[in-house]
Amino acid sequence: xxxxxxxxxxxxxxxxxxxxxxxxxxxxxxxxxxxxxxxxxxxxxxxxxxxxxxxxxxxxxxxxxxxxxxxxxxxxxxxxxxxxxxxxxxxxxxxxxxxxxxxxxxxxxxxxxxxxxxxxxxxxxxxxxxxxxxxxxxxxxxxxxxxxxxxxxxxxxxxxxxxxxxxxxxxxxxxxxxxxxxxxxxxxxxxxxxxxxxxxxxxxxxxxxxxxxxxxxxxxxxxxxxxxxxxxxxxxxxxxxxxxxxxxxxxxxxxxxxxxxxxxxxxxxxxxxxxxxxxxxxxxxxxxxxxxxxxxxxxxxxxxxxxxxxxxxxxxxxxxxxxxxxxxxxxxxxxxxxxxxxxxxxxxxxxxxxxxxxxxxxxxxxxxxxxxxxxxxxxxxxxxxxxxxxxxxxxxxxxxxxxxxxxxxxxxxxxxxxxxxxxxxxxxxxxxxxxxxxxxxxxxxxxxxxxxxxxxxxxxxxxxxxxxxxxxxxxxxx
Amino acid sequence: xxxxxxxxxxxxxxxxxxxxxxxxxxxxxxxxxxxxxxxxxxxxxxxxxxxxxxxxxxxxxxxxxxxxxxxxxxxxxxxxxxxxxxxxxxxxxxxxxxxxxxxxxxxxxxxxxxxxxxxxxxxxxxxxxxxxxxxxxxxxxxxxxxxxxxxxxxxxxxxxxxxxxxxxxxxxxxxxxxxxxxxxxxxxxxxxxxxxxxxxxxxxxxxxxxxxxxxxxxxxxxxxxxxxxxxxxxxxxxxxxxxxxxxxxxxxxxxxxxxxxxxxxxxxxxxxxxxxxxxxxxxxxxxxxxxxxxxxxxxxxxxxxxxxxxxxxxxxxxxxxxxxxxxxxxxxxxxxxxxxxxxxxxxxxxxxxxxxxxxxxxxxxxxxxxxxxxxxxxxxxxxxxxxxxxxxxxxxxxxxxxxxxxxxxxxxxxxxxxxxxxxxxxxxxxxxxxxxxxxxxxx
Numbered sequence: 001x002x003x004x005x006x007x008x009x010x011x012x013x014x015x016x017x018x019x020x021x022x023x024x025x026x027x028x029x030x031x032x033x034x035x036x037x038x039x040x041x042x043x044x045x046x047x048x049x050x051x052x053x054x055x056x057x058x059x060x061x062x063x064x065x066x067x068x069x070x071x072x073x074x075x076x077x078x079x080x081x082x083x084x085x086x087x088x089x090x091x092x093x094x095x096x097x098x099x100x101x102x103x104x105x106x107x108x109x110x111x112x113x114x115x116x117x118x119x120x121x122x123x124x125x126x127x128x129x130x131x132x133x134x135x136x137x138x139x140x141x142x143x144x145x146x147x148x149x150x151x152x153x154x155x156x157x158x159x160x161x162x163x164x165x166x167x168x169x170x171x172x173x174x175x176x177x178x179x180x181x182x183x184x185x186x187x188x189x190x191x192x193x194x195x196x197x198x199x200x201x202x203x204x205x206x207x208x209x210x211x212x213x214x215x216x217x218x219x220x221x222x223x224x225x226x227x228x229x230x231x232x233x234x235x236x237x238x239x240x241x242x243x244x245x246x247x248x249x250x251x252x253x254x255x256x257x258x259x260x261x262x263x264x265x266x267x268x269x270x271x272x273x274x275x276x277x278x279x280x281x282x283x284x285x286x287x288x289x290x291x292x293x294x295x296x297x298x299x300x301x302x303x304x305x306x307x308x309x310x311x312x313x314x315x316x317x318x319x320x321x322x323x324x325x326x327x328x329x330x331x332x333x334x335x336x337x338x339x340x341x342x343x344x345x346x347x348x349x350x351x352x353x354x355x356x357x358x359x360x361x362x363x364x365x366x367x368x369x370x371x372x373x374x375x376x377x378x379x380x381x382x383x384x385x386x387x388x389x390x391x392x393x394x395x396x397x398x399x400x401x402x403x404x405x406x407x408x409x410x411x412x413x414x415x416x417x418x419x420x421x422x423x424x425x426x427x428x429x430x431x432x433x434x435x436x437x438x439x440x441x442x443x444x445x446x447x448x449x450x451x452x453x454x455x456x457x458x459x460x461x462x463x464x465x466x467x468x469x470x471x472x473x474x475x476x477x478x
Numbered sequence: 479x480x481x482x483x484x485x486x487x488x489x490x491x492x493x494x495x496x497x498x499x500x501x502x503x504x505x506x507x508x509x510x511x512x513x514x515x516x517x518x519x520x521x522x523x524x525x526x527x528x529x530x531x532x533x534x535x536x537x538x539x540x541x542x543x544x545x546x547x548x549x550x551x552x553x554x555x556x557x558x559x560x561x562x563x564x565x566x567x568x569x570x571x572x573x574x575x576x577x578x579x580x581x582x583x584x585x586x587x588x589x590x591x592x593x594x595x596x597x598x599x600x601x602x603x604x605x606x607x608x609x610x611x612x613x614x615x616x617x618x619x620x621x622x623x624x625x626x627x628x629x630x631x632x633x634x635x636x637x638x639x640x641x642x643x644x645x646x647x648x649x650x651x652x653x654x655x656x657x658x659x660x661x662x663x664x665x666x667x668x669x670x671x672x673x674x675x676x677x678x679x680x681x682x683x684x685x686x687x688x689x690x691x692x693x694x695x696x697x698x699x700x701x702x703x704x705x706x707x708x709x710x711x712x713x714x715x716x717x718x719x720x721x722x723x724x725x726x727x728x729x730x731x732x733x734x735x736x737x738x739x740x741x742x743x744x745x746x747x748x749x750x751x752x753x754x755x756x757x758x759x760x761x762x763x764x765x766x767x768x769x770x771x772x773x774x775x776x777x778x779x780x781x782x783x784x785x786x787x788x789x790x791x792x793x794x795x796x797x798x799x800x801x802x803x804x805x806x807x808x809x810x811x812x813x814x815x816x817x818x819x820x821x822x823x824x825x826x827x828x829x830x831x832x833x834x835x836x837x838x839x840x841x842x843x844x845x846x847x848x849x850x851x852x853x854x855x856x857x858x859x860x861x862x863x864x865x866x867x868x869x870x871x872x873x874x875x876x877x878x879x880x881x882x883x884x885x886x887x888x889x890x891x892x893x894x895x896x897x898x899x900x901x902x903x904x905x906x907x908x909x910x911x912x913x914x915x916x917x918x919x920x921x
Binding site: 033035036038039040041042043044045046047048049059060061062063064065066067072075076079080082083084086087089090091092093119120121124146147148149181182183190191192193265266267268269270271272273274353355389390391392393394395396398399400401403421423425426427430431434453454455472473474475 | 528543544560563564567598837846851920
């Protein structure tokens, strides 16, 4: 395969490109879906092909083909070079690839339990056992479960990335993911729904570690309690403790996305939007001093794991917010050059036929040193929002809304009754500035982050420990 | 190997292993995309892709795959594996055989004319759009233009066979006069003749200019006029929810509502893939059935769910030719037009809000339709029947069933909409809706 990649790069350089980059990517996936206990279509797929980028006269062209013979690749290079020239003619500001620590390396993550060893039977057995466990838990809790949607995916991604600046990186990473959607129902109380995503970069051992049947039981018990025992939240001022799942989505939406340099430059303006941050926002205070938000692709087993990005740059931990101040943006080589810095390895692409763009990997609030009990003990009157269902944020990443699913009243340092649908509708600096304490119990959830055009839903982890916010106004009843 | 030969080879290979139902399709596409921002070209994409899809159903044991290795060896291996997977899979409770062909397809839907996809033409269209927006006062413009010419071949073990050529071109752009003053517009077409980049640029630029200096909006319940981009998003939610798969999965607010009123009398929604020359036109569904015009909502009443053969059998009805092999899906949505022009509709509103665009729609509960979404780009206060002041930073937090039931009227003008937020192409009017709940950040 390296021959093919070297071939397209040398062709492009000969045709006048100042930069050329070729990536072979193969994604093999198997998917199983159990809907209300019944298996849907089982499927497998190999997506593989060559992606190619070139800069010619300051214009950037990208192309991809899944037909990897030399005739097709010649045609691809010709078209991409012509496109890049066309783009360059209209541009006053040339595209330039900036500095970054380019790698020559091999990353091979070996599954401890291979996906092949499990087979279709093992996958379906797991889903069916989990489904039965959910039904049993529902019966014991006195609710119905009319909607049960369990999707299990295993993926193996293999990449070879070579560019004309000297990067040469091979990687092979397995991933396993489970998406769950549950609807609990009571004839008097109505329905309630829960969406949960698990995922990690590992072999089948990841799915074993989750103990899906027990997890489903716990989720169903929680849903039943929310449905049968909670009182509608009302609008009020108080302290708020957010659970790791909520802290994860907040970190992703309100720190990760606003810190993407391509948004700052307006490159995503018509799709995923822009950001309230500017080129000169580094150092800006957006939160209290206990807030540290980290982005780290190198976490072992993480769903967003990589050691080299899709431009061949070595990955490292990034502090997006440090002690409450904007500390670093997420850059690929293009944005790094435009903003006068170095790439911090944020270029990712979801498949061979997608352009590498600035993405998050694993975004989370760095843990502090308080236990959950200590956080709660410090609250005279407030709300604990453990997880959420509805959320969104504006395209400048400034106004956001999280509607709690499992939530509790806190009084005199103790959890009392259950609350339904408390609404946290707040600005980004408003949220981060209200944080006065950070727990030590770091946990992660998986997600597929949507960005780009065509859309690239890319695997990430979102996470954090429990955090406490002071004097926040909550809305009620969704 | 030619697409027709691929279909034959896979059919033979799967049937030789004793499977009754096989669908093979080959998608050959050559697409180009120009992305632009800050009035310049960000990147030009060239995407060449040929993929075969195989679906087998062995008495309710179902499996599917997409294959990129189109060599004889690769196709035979994929055929073997997909049949093996199906034979090991547990049987679904309902088995519906594939629709029995051969079928006759509308020749006008089988052969759409190519759209320009060379970089010079596409960059030219982008320049037209940017220039038009800037003439209206926009300082910077961003967006994407996609042109695609594809050939789709489908053959089933039940005698269906068709080859269709499909072309489409779409532009989505956003013009800015300031960081908080922007307008968005689209041009979505199945032919070059219907593609209007300058018109889209002009509209986005004009909206951006009008929205300069927005004040913070006040939360509350308002009469709201939702522009075609916003109403198309709401209608997309209805069409998604009408898929029998979503109904079964607990992901639909239309569950148990067949024959009931789910919207106001003003609203009729049809899925119409038979509209020649439109973006979402399609001669056949994924099971090879000729597509048809399916009224989904008529006068506010839910008339049908969208089905493939399997879901139809489960629900005890006939398929609506909306397969999706896993989930039935809408192709091309058409909302019936209203009586009055938009301007007259706005003139009837004493105090309200005009929303030109939205994004990030998320549900609190898919079964009840509780949701929120965020207005973006130009938004105006309506006072005394006129757009008076631009406003910003509000959120629509409401219920879809309530909103479409409280729709007082639709505009006479309609526009084809498809962009990042609106996946299914939709011919959408603007809508006047009572009591829309707007909320706002509290700190």
